[in-house]
Amino acid sequence: MTLPAEAVRWAQELSAPPGAGNLPGSASGVFVGRMDELTRLRTLLTDKGEAAVTQGTRTRAIHGLGGIGKTTLALHYAHTYRHDYTLVWWIAAETTEQIVTGLAALAMRLCPQWATTTGVQERAAWAILWLQWHPGWLLVFDNVERPADLRHYLGALPDGHHLATSRKAAGWHTIAPTMPLDLLDADASEDLLCTLALGKEHTPTPRQRLQAQALAAELGYLPLALEQAGAYLYETGTDLGHYPALLGRVLDTATEGVDPQRTIARIWQHTLTAIATRDPLAVTVLNVLAWLAPDDIPRTLLTPLAPDPVTLGEALGVLHAYNMISFTADRQNVSVHRLVQTVLRHGPTTEADTYPPGRQEAEHLARQAIPDQDSATTQWERLLPHLFALATTTTPHWPASTQTADIYEKAAEYLYRRGRDAHTIPLRTVTLAQYEQILGDTHPHTLTSRNNLAHAYQAAGNLGRAISLYEATVAEYEQILGDTHPDTLASRNSLAGAYRSAGDLKRAIALYETALAQYEQVLGDTHPDTLISRNDLAVAYRSVGDLGRAIPLFEATLAQREQVLGDTHPHTLASRNDLAVAYRSGGDLGRAIPLFEATLAQREQVLGDTHPHTLASRNDLALAYRSAGDLEGAIPLFEATLAQREQVLGDTHPHTLISRNNLALAYRSAGDLGRAISLFEATLAQREQVLGDTHPDTLISRNNLAGSYMSVGDLGRGIALYEATLAQYEQVLGDTHPHTLISRNNLALAYRSAGDLGRAISLFEATLAQREQVLGDTHPDTLISRNNLASARRAVQAIQPSATKAVPQAPSTAD
Missing domain, CATH: 3.40.50.300 (P-loop containing nucleotide triphosphate hydrolases)
Incomplete structure (x- = not known):
């Protein structure tokens, strides 16, 4: 930034x-x-x-x-x-x-x-x-x-x-x-109880000490439980010896350990009784706090619970006196311990209770606090943690509410417009559940909600969940709205995008081509949705290495978007960036780099410095610099982009992992193999965990790590990893996918480095034939294959070095 x-x-x-x-x-x-x-x-x-x-x-x-x-x-x-x-x-x-x-x-x-x-x-x-x-x-x-x-x-x-x-x-x-940090020891627990329950100025009698010892054991030596008990005993003047009788018997001492939650629950139930005697509103406020985020709860959010600020302040004061809440230094925000919330959320209810205590009031407060304007960033950011807390504690046993679903939907849309769609999964999940319960499984609002949830999963890299949801939604749209309804077409296009992200390019391209033909027929040739479909099809062609069809389609779409949407519309910028990626893929860096630089400048101005699409442009420009051999320009840009993605998207978001992989590639290109291998290994482990063992991005990491092992002379690990990766590429992406061909070429290079010229030449020949057929006779990768084959054939006694072609990663911006 x-x-x-x-x-x-x-x-x-x-x-x-x-x-x-x-x-x-x-x-x-x-x-x-x-x-x-x-x-x-x-x-x-x-x-x-x-x-x-x-x-x-x-x-x-x-x-x-x-x-x-x-x-x-x-x-x-x-x-x-x-x-x-x-x-x-x-x-x-x-x-x-x-x-x-x-x-x-x-x-x-x-x-x-x-x-x-x-x-x-x-x-x-x-x-x-x-x-x-x-x-x-x-x-x-x-x-x-x-x-x-x-x-x-x-x-x-x-x-x-x-x-x-x-x-x-x-x-x-x-x-x-x-x-x-372990439990307090018995002596310290006894001292703490005596000090809190009797006051610092009071010296406990031997009898009180014995009572404190017994009570500390009853409370499991947990500091929070001891503090709560001491506050209750001091406030009410209850004798230390009487408190265990109020609690009832503890858990069976024969079992291992102590269940602190149940112990605390018993303490807090009596504390709540004492609080209710002093101020019934305080119990209501505490029950509401149980359903919000534990920290930074604005007092202004709680204002509707009381007739005036003074009454609310008195209720909060009682809770603070019993250590049930704490205030920030300016006393404008309230915090409540998570265990307090857990106990209250699971408190006893009767059959007549529709909602647990405080839950309905908390939802009502959230509805009242929703900002009127999307630009009210500060208000939204303060409210979001509490909306997430409400969403994640919703159960299907409670009556659904369209009013409550609407607040979750508004919050999700706020995050989506800021490029944080991956963070909306909890909000969109509960929104969908509410709509299904109220409107039914096939209502248009329900279908839109299901599609939005699929999109959030896709943004988070969970393609299995995304595809399953998209497929269900497309089928329902076709049945309810018809085959060519705009919503059906949009859902079909989204499903194609998920297939493409998962590496299933054959299904993706077929679905994109069908969707585009229908868009052109139903909405017209230059409708914004038609242009989205056309751009997405071009991306799919580029992904499969068909630049002959991809580049003209990108150029046509960009020209139409400039005319229809304007020069700096986000969709126009997406087309411009995607066209630059296509130029770079074809080795035309002279056209690619200026286009990347111009697009990045426009995205910074239009979308802001840390918007995910801006970060994608920055990453793509760094890749272009690296392709041009400008490592001094590439590495700082990769490092900055990675830091921003970690901050904005999170440490294991798919785009963060892409940045980490690309930085490792740049380190390797600069000869810093120690840092490169460490980063490749970390990225591979994260991709295996987040994306799965055979996700295309995981295979890219595995391929690049194998290349790094080869670079440091570890031929055994390098060749074994190349062989395993190639087998997975062939299974997942097919025998002639560009990434499969890269993997096959790299394995041939590894065989040559190991002196196995027979296998190397055979694999070089097969790869060259496939690249000529798939990519064309003059594609840069085809030329690399031809050069590698010639080098291997010339080798007699010594192995001639040849640069390994690494797999660059550049996420194209989705419309």
């Missing part, structure tokens, strides 16, 4: 005020039984206690059971050592969006004169730049759900300390060393 020069200068020149930070609370509360962990954490972060916080990155992750005190330990560490850091910044990190928002808030704190005039992504980029210029800070990433979300930030920010908390123990081995 390119920032204005003035903003870059401020990032370099502005310093943080002494003691700067945003810690969510003070360290003045009770902190019992964690001094050893605090000391260990300091040792781990500073490398055996050395106070050299500016000598490179130190990263540690605290993981453990929910409610075990991870956040409390991190907060106490931050307060204890805050004066050893230039800045201490706390970031809610359950999602990538929250991390970006947290970084953006740093820009607002340090450079408000600029940050108030720009968007969240730009503010976050500025914050990263500032942290790079000013070492010695501490970043705390609280409640990380996906450890891989931190990879980019740890790599980009080497000159400070990173501290993460997470409920997850798995997934950290390649990210950061971990520090598991």
